[in-house]
Amino acid sequence: MARTREFNEDAVLRAAMHVFRRDGYDGASVRALEAATGLKSGSIYNSYGDKQGLFDAAIDHYGRAVLQARVDRHAPPEAGLDGLRALFVSVLHERDGETLGCLVTNTAVETGGGQAPHAAVPAAFALLETLFEERLRREAERGRLAGHVEPALAATRLLALYQGVLVLVRARQDRGALARMLEREFDDLKAPL
Amino acid sequence: MARTREFNEDAVLRAAMHVFRRDGYDGASVRALEAATGLKSGSIYNSYGDKQGLFDAAIDHYGRAVLQARVDRHAPPEAGLDGLRALFVSVLHERDGETLGCLVTNTAVETGGGQAPHAAVPAAFALLETLFEERLRREAERGRLAGHVEPALAATRLLALYQGVLVLVRARQDRGALARMLEREFDDLKAPL
DNA sequence: CTCATTCTTGATTGCTCATTCTAGAATGTA
């Protein structure tokens, strides 16, 4: 019947996501999105409706292909506290010179002033907080968690700490100091041997 | 010789700061700044050179009139850990419905992608981290700090936690849970009685 | 009181933006 869509959707979303992480929603011009994705504006509007539609698809892609993938890779259920630590440390490793931070964190801050936050933001926060709490409870059951740690409160604290690290990374704060801080943080969560 | 400037600079900067906190640098239009400050665009350009000049003045004002004032009020040197706790809790109390967050945090995230961060950002981070470390050392000398706490690492952790709380507040995360988390955090820093 | 100086005002300028639209190219089916 008709001509088939030519572009690779994953590659397009990955490229768009990159631009939105770097420049923010407002700062990302459709021309920059064209250049990054290889699509012409006509195709972008044809495929995603408008710039917001492309952003929605990109932040959804971020949740699945970056955030969830990072969790699965570094912090699967059996990896315990070391897995959580690896998850935190992984956000310190961005490609050279890049300070993209996290699309969710950046979006929370950029669009937090007036309107309600983008739905992906509380969703991602809940995903992380639930993950932290579940892993902490699991460790507690196995006697690997320091006695004074209460999983629900510690999960909220880890969520805030995670967002804070992403702010500091975005502003080029010294990553070595952040890495040492995280090492200590997770040592303190562990039950003494 | 000549006519004197008529407007109250503090009031102008306070109003401009409010707009920049709410809408970000890009999101704040000169028209919105006119409406908030009561100045006409000609006066803004005459007084501050350009929008960036007004922003520079506003973030400087923020550092002195909001951040430093908040520190002096809640966490003077003799106030110890309870002072630091009060400082953290104070960022949870914004006027009704407002989710302005912190101009420094918001700026760090908004302008962190490509160019170097605004000079006020690392300056404010250093101010806070130094403050935290100094207060922790002071408490340690008085035997009021839990034994396992290392002031330099804990100061970095508190800086990240502070930024993270400001991200979560900006995205309307539940403030009660954040308050409980902070209570516990500072309890854990205290030496057991 | 005078007038040089500086401030205020608001229309204007030129630019960039998101979005639309038209024309044409590519595709798969029949």
Place this chain on the structure above:
DNA sequence: TACATTCTAGAATGAGCAATCAAGAATGAG
């Protein structure tokens, strides 16, 4: 091959933006 359909291309549109400018109002030193 011919056609119906969908994609691509890029010029065009209109709105909103930061910044400029010219004209007039206010000021205070002399």
